[in-house]
Amino acid sequence: MIFRGVRGSIPTPVSAEQMQEKLAKALELATPEDLKDAASRQAFIDGLPMEIRACFGGNSSCVQVQAGEEMLIFDAGTGIRPLGLELMQCQFGKGQGRGHIFFSHTHWDHIQGFPFFVPLYVKGNHFTLNFPLANLHERLQGQQFHEFFPVPFEAYSASLEFTDLKDKCEIRIGDVRITWKEMYHPDKSFSYRVEYGGKSVIYATDAEYQNLSPEELKPNIDFFQDADLLIFDSMYTFGEGLEKRDWGHSSTFIGVDLAVDANVKQIAFYHHEPTYSDFKLVDILKQTEKYIKPIAPDSNLNMFLAYEGLTVDLMQDGSQG
Numbered sequence: 501m502i503f504r505g506v507r508g509s510i511p512t513p514v515s516a517e518q519m520q521e522k523l524a525k526a527l528e529l530a531t532p533e534d535l536k537d538a539a540s541r542q543a544f545i546d547g548l549p550m551e552i553r554a555c556f557g558g559n560s561s562c563v564q565v566q567a568g569e570e571m572l573i574f575d576a577g578t579g580i581r582p583l584g585l586e587l588m589q590c591q592f593g594k595g596q597g598r599g600h601i602f603f604s605h606t607h608w609d610h611i612q613g614f615p616f617f618v619p620l621y622v623k624g625n626h627f628t629l630n631f632p633l634a635n636l637h638e639r640l641q642g643q644q645f646h647e648f649f650p651v652p653f654e655a656y657s658a659s660l661e662f663t664d665l666k667d668k669c670e671i672r673i674g675d676v677r678i679t680w681k682e683m684y685h686p687d688k689s690f691s692y693r694v695e696y697g698g699k700s701v702i703y704a705t706d707a708e709y710q711n712l713s714p715e716e717l718k719p720n721i722d723f724f725q726d727a728d729l730l731i732f733d734s735m736y737t738f739g740e741g742l743e744k745r746d747w748g749h750s751s752t753f754i755g756v757d758l759a760v761d762a763n764v765k766q767i768a769f770y771h772h773e774p775t776y777s778d779f780k781l782v783d784i785l786k787q788t789e790k791y792i793k794p795i796a797p798d799s800n801l802n803m804f805l806a807y808e809g810l811t812v813d814l815m816q817d818g819s820q821g
């Protein structure tokens with residue numbers, strides 16, 4: 501699977517101040533030897549930590565899961581735009597592509613990239629649009645009323661098939677099994693669990709866990725049970741999450757609590773708060789690594805920050821590249 505957009509709430513370009521902070525930190529670390537020629541400079545850049553040499557990314561929610569022949573996309577935040585451009589280089593550019601888009605919910609940051617997903621404008625491509633509520637078509641159409649967007653929803657040339665998941669509890673696409681669960685979020689959201697080839701990935705964004713009693717958490721733990729990868733809405737620090745009760749988001753601390761209880765192998769922190777810098781995200785990850793030690797000293801849970809372009813290959817023991 502590949503993270504295509506990892507920012508929450510609103511697309512967030514890196515500011516000039518943040519760029520300068522990265523540059524200043526890089527220059528602090530450089531030695532004359534590092535700067536001597538093009539090769540040494542490149543090696544120096546390659547050796548810098550992610551938060552200095554690059555960016556976690558400003559595009560909003562989108563995750564691509566390739567399960568054998570089937571391509572699944574979770575959410576159509578602005579991260580779906582660069583994904584679409586990449587897909588145009590293969591069969592989607594020839595009108596021979598097939599994909600399945602699942603929506604967690606239809607807040608702006610999860611649908612805004614949809615009209616910019618170029619494969620939708622190529623005749624011959626086919627997409628299923630999946631959502632557990634009946635009115636996805638109206639919701640997506642509404643985003644493209646002419647007051648809000650110049651191109652109407654009806655302008656797409658690809659064939660679109662709406663799949664209402666409402667009265668089902670699972671669907672199968674080839675050998676892929678997908679289940680879902682309603683989550684607590686303003687106007688509700690849905691998490692998805694994808695199982696294929698003995699591996700499982702859970703896409704659980706935009707969800708708040710208000711009541712942390714074992715009884716209340718049990719349905720979530722059951723849904724997350726034994727997952728190879730849990731993609732988790734950890735928008736706020738634990739403290740800010742307490743202040744923003746009812747805003748519909750969670751934190752890394754609650755994520756690792758749930759992951760440990762559900763015997764999850766890896767957790768990806770996702771839907772990053774737009775005001776948090778890359779340095780702050782790394783700091784939150786370090787605090788979370790400290791937090792887990794006393795509560796689960798024997799845990800082998802692997803935790804990491806999702807960033808744009810990060811690929812996790814679950815068929816190769818979850819290695820990242």
Ligand SMILES: [Zn+2]
Binds near residue numbers: 508509706771
């Ligand atoms: Zn969101």
Ligand SMILES: [Zn+2]
Binds near residue numbers: 605607685706748
């Ligand atoms: Zn939302």
